[in-house]
Amino acid sequence: MLALRGGLVALPLLGLGAGFAAQGLGHPEAAALAWSLATLAVLAVLLVQVATSLARGDVGLDLVALLSMGGALALSQPLAGAVIALMYAGGQSLEAYAAGRAGRAMTALIARQPRTALREETGAEGVRVHEVPLSALAPGDRILVRAGDVLPVDGRVAAGRAVLDLSSLTGESLPASFAAGTAVLSGSLNVGQAFTLLAERRAEESTYAGIVRLVEAARAAKAPMARLADRYGLVFLVVTLVLAGGAWAAAGDPLRALAVLVVATPCPLILAVPVALVSGLSRAARRGILVKGGGALETLAKVEILVVDKTGTLTHGRARLKSVAALPPFGEEEALHLAASLDQASAHPIARALVEAAKARGLRLASPSAVTEVPGDGVIGLVEGRRVSAGGPRLMRAQGIAFPSQQTGGDPAGRDAAATILVAVDGRPAAILSFADPLRRDGAAILAALRECGIARIVLATGDRRAVAEALTAGLPIDAVAADLDPADKTQVVVAERLRGAVMMVGDGINDAPALAAADLGVALGARGAAAAAEAADVVLLVDSLAPLPEAIRIARKARTIALQSVLAGLGLSLAGMVAAALGALTPVQGALVQEAIDVAVILNAMRALSGPGADQGADTGPPAA
Structure with missing residues (x-):
């Protein structure tokens, strides 16, 4: 369809050229025939498009162009008809160019997929x-x-x-x-x-196939603003027909009606909105932000409240050793060496974090033997001839090992820990290891940037304990903390916040999918996040970071503002031109030229959504975590 629109402009150009040549050689009849044929060629294509739209139940503004070209031929105005045909085809071609340029980044994503x-x-x-x-x-x-090669x-x-x-x-x-x-x-x-x-x-x-599916869905989606433009278009159509009919009745001159129809062809409503929104989608795609269609882009521009998950979103989602509290007569390095050596036999994330921490301290780990892992409780085995246990309180109670109650139950250093591991050696308490999932280094700066983008309220929703959540968010610009939540509870938090305004939910796990779907706008974090979260979300950030989110909001708000500006300015100028035509100040040919100038200005303004600081540079987000 875009190719057809782009090529349509050649027909009236040829007709006008041939007509002016014939006129210059003194053959007015041949000139009129050339102009009429050029008009008929575009009219035939337009007739098919209008019939197809009507069959779908869409009463589009192309009907105005159909009436204006048909009226020019009926009123023996072949030159006016050819000019109208050129202006209409030119507007369609300009829209096709703008949409093609705006969608280039999204098209490139699909085209580079290996076969x-x-x-x-x-x-x-x-x-x-x-x-x-x-x-x-x-x-x-x-x-x-x-x-x-592109990785397949x-x-x-x-x-x-x-x-x-x-x-x-x-x-x-x-x-x-x-x-x-x-x-x-x-x-x-x-x-x-x-x-x-x-x-x-x-x-x-794989990740890239999922991205391509999201892009194709985004291209197929029609934005609420575009649907709103269709409804306004019907009003504009009625106003155009009433004004044209009134001018004809008042002046008794059908050329007045024709001039009104010409000025209304084509309409800024059908040009500005899709170009601005597709431009915004394209710019977002270049920044590693996949927005699933214009509707999601519009909603992104209007969000006021952010509900954000903690694990893997504000944090890295990976536990790290926070502190080692050795119990006499054991030293810190001795206890850590024995516990990490034992945990080499476990695939548990906490065990892997402990091994990584020990290696980072330069400890040389020994090979464990006779290892028994008790799912959910911990690990028992031999390290360098010593019996080592590492796990939770239940594992220690089962072996009759008693840890100091003040440390296992109420150590201030461990209350905000994501997990606490007890270590015993030869039946004696050896150490208490505290693990935490720390805040991302850029977390505070990103939340502050979101505030600057107009997010009025930020709520943390997490399944972690309240003490952990509050310790992590101390000093951050967060208005409320909801902790100890299961997926259903997270969804209820989102539903409750929607009473205050438009809610954006950000998450990355399967447990976040219901809340993402319940929000006005769901944002899934990271290309390697859970597929369920990406499917439920309206926006997917292709990095494991919130860093692109403020830019996404700025892009969305700019695109929406530009679309509204273009529509209001274009409609205002078109209505002024229609009134001038109704009063006889513009001939049909002059009206066509005026409207084309309006259309060019509207489309160029809409394409501003493609531009902005850093629009063509890569987002400073870094590669995703391996």
Whole structure:
């Protein structure tokens, strides 16, 4: 359809040129014929479009263009008809260009999706590489990624070091380096040497395929503002017909009515709104912000209240060792060394955090033996000939090991800890380890930026204990804390906040999906977040950070403001021109030229939504956490 609109302008141009040439050679009849044929060509295309719209139940403003061109031919005004046809086709072509430019970033995301991959296969002749379609890839496949290739699936670097350009996913302009064993995202571009990728997901389940689906859904969605423009368009159509009919009746001259119709063709309502909104969607996509259609963009521009999850959103979602309280006669390093050595045998996230902390302190860990893991309670085993236990109070009680009550129940240093691990050695209490999920370094600055963007109220909604949540948010610009919540409770918090105004909910986990769906606008955090959260959300941030959110709000508000400006200014100028035409101040040809100037101004103004500080640079958000 866009190609048809773009090419339509050639027909009246040829007709006008041929007509003026014939007129110059003294053949007015031939000139009139050329102009009439040019008008008829555009009129035929327009007739099909109007009939298709009417069949769908849409009474569009293209009907005004149909009446004006038909009226010009009926009133023996072939030159006016050809000019009207050129102006209408020019407006359509300009809209097609603007929409095409605005959607270029979203189109690029889809166009760069790979279709095949180089799979390594082991046979009698050794390892060979075969090109296979993406649908043939399965988890566990080893894929050769050449320099310049786009990663076809999510996976891990199996061999070599990967240097990847993540700009299409995150907006980050600088390449990032990933060592062997590091997780990497599909859609990233290999800008370094070739490496081997170990697939972890099928192509249709990978990050980039999900992004492409979101983009296609965003392009298909029609914004409430666009639907509102359609309703206003009906009013504008009625006003146009009444004004044209009144001018004809008052002056007794049908050319007055024709001039009114011409000035109304095409209408700023059908040009400005979609161009401004698609421009906003495109600019957001370049910044690593996927907005699912113009409706979501409009809602984003109007949100007043933020309900935000804690784990993985304000925090990194990964526990870190906060403190070690050694109990005599054990020393801090001794207790940490024994506990971390034992926890090497556990896959629990807290165990991994403990091992990482011990290694970061330079401790050399020993190999554990005779390890028994009690799910939900902890781990017991031998380290360097000593019996070590690491876990919760229930594990210690089961072994008859009594820790000092003041430390296990009320140590101020541990009240705000996300988790507390007790360590015993040879049946004696050895240490109390406190773990926390710390606030992201940019958390306070981002919340302050959201305030500056017009967010009037910020509510933290978390499943963690209140003491943990309040300690984490002390000093932050947060108005209320709701803690100890399950998914249903989070949803109720969102529903209650909606009574105060438009609510935006931000989360990243499966447990956040119901609350995201209940909010006026749901925002899912991170390209590697839960699929359920991304599906329920209206906006997906393609980095594991809130950093792009203030920019997303600014883009949305600018796009909406520009759309309204364009509509109001364009309608005002069009109505003024229609009144002038009704009074006989404009001929049909002059009216067409005036309206074309209005349309050009309206579309150029709407395209301002593409621009802004840093519009074409990558967002300073960094690569997603591996």
